[in-house]
Amino acid sequence: MRILFATGNSGKLEEARQMLPGAEIQRLEVETVEPQEKSLSEISKYKVRTAAENAGVDSGFVMADDSGLFVDELNGFHGPLSHPFEEKVGKEGLLELIHDRSASFRCSIALLDCEDREVEVFTGSEKGRLVPPRGEKGFGYDPMFLPEGSDVTWGEDQSQKEESSHRKEALQKMAQVLDLRG
Numbered sequence: 294m295r296i297l298f299a300t301g302n303s304g305k306l307e308e309a310r311q312m313l314p315g316a317e318i319q320r321l322e323v324e325t326v327e328p329q330e331k332s333l334s335e336i337s338k339y340k341v342r343t344a345a346e347n348a349g350v351d352s353g354f355v356m357a358d359d360s361g362l363f364v365d366e367l368n369g370f371h372g373p374l375s376h377p378f379e380e381k382v383g384k385e386g387l388l389e390l391i392h393d394r395s396a397s398f399r400c401s402i403a404l405l406d407c408e409d410r411e412v413e414v415f416t417g418s419e420k421g422r423l424v425p426p427r428g429e430k431g432f433g434y435d436p437m438f439l440p441e442g443s444d445v446t447w448g449e450d451q452s453q454k455e456e457s458s459h460r461k462e463a464l465q466k467m468a469q470v471l472d473l474r475g
């Protein structure tokens with residue numbers, strides 16, 4: 294089964310390909326639009342609909358991912374604003390703002406079935422702690438994230454993320470609905 298993934302983030306694309314071996318994931322080359330919404334799921338739904346429309350896709354499946362880092366001490370900020378926050382404040386800047394480093398990643402994947410125009414949303418989350426960046430692997434906050442029960446970051450060891458992550462949980466739920474086998 295072919296799924297078009299509307300994303301400019303090569304890290305997300307690589308993870309989807311690795312975590313969904315039963316599907317052929319192709320990048321949909323189109324500008325994605327992110328509204329100023331509070332929920333990842335509303336943003337991912339908007340992203341997938343506008344991407345399919347702007348690219349003129351009218352058959353098969355299109356998916357979009359909206360994800361973010363939710364810091365407990367900041368009441369879940371910066372969530373859907375993770376990308377601009379990371380660009381402006383930076384990883385070290387974030388650590389300077391907080392004392393308690395508990396945080397979780399959340400992911401929302403919206404899947405559009407172009408036949409009936411219905412969108413289904415799949416979600417996942419992963420708890421952990423933030424530390425000064427270690428390791429070069431992955432993308433975004435991976436080098437700062439210690440998943441619960443581990444003392445190495447996702448930046449140091451991506452195999453942990455391949456086993457369990459916010460994105461993997463969401464993708465697995467989607468694979469079940471599409472009846473994709475690994």
Ligand code: IMP
Nearest residue numbers: 358359360361375376379432433434435
């Ligand atoms: P989006 O493009 O609006 O979904 O923003 C995603 C942003 O959230 C990324 O640029 C990272 O800052 C952060 N993020 C989401 N998922 C991950 C992940 O799996 N690893 C590291 N950072 C992530």
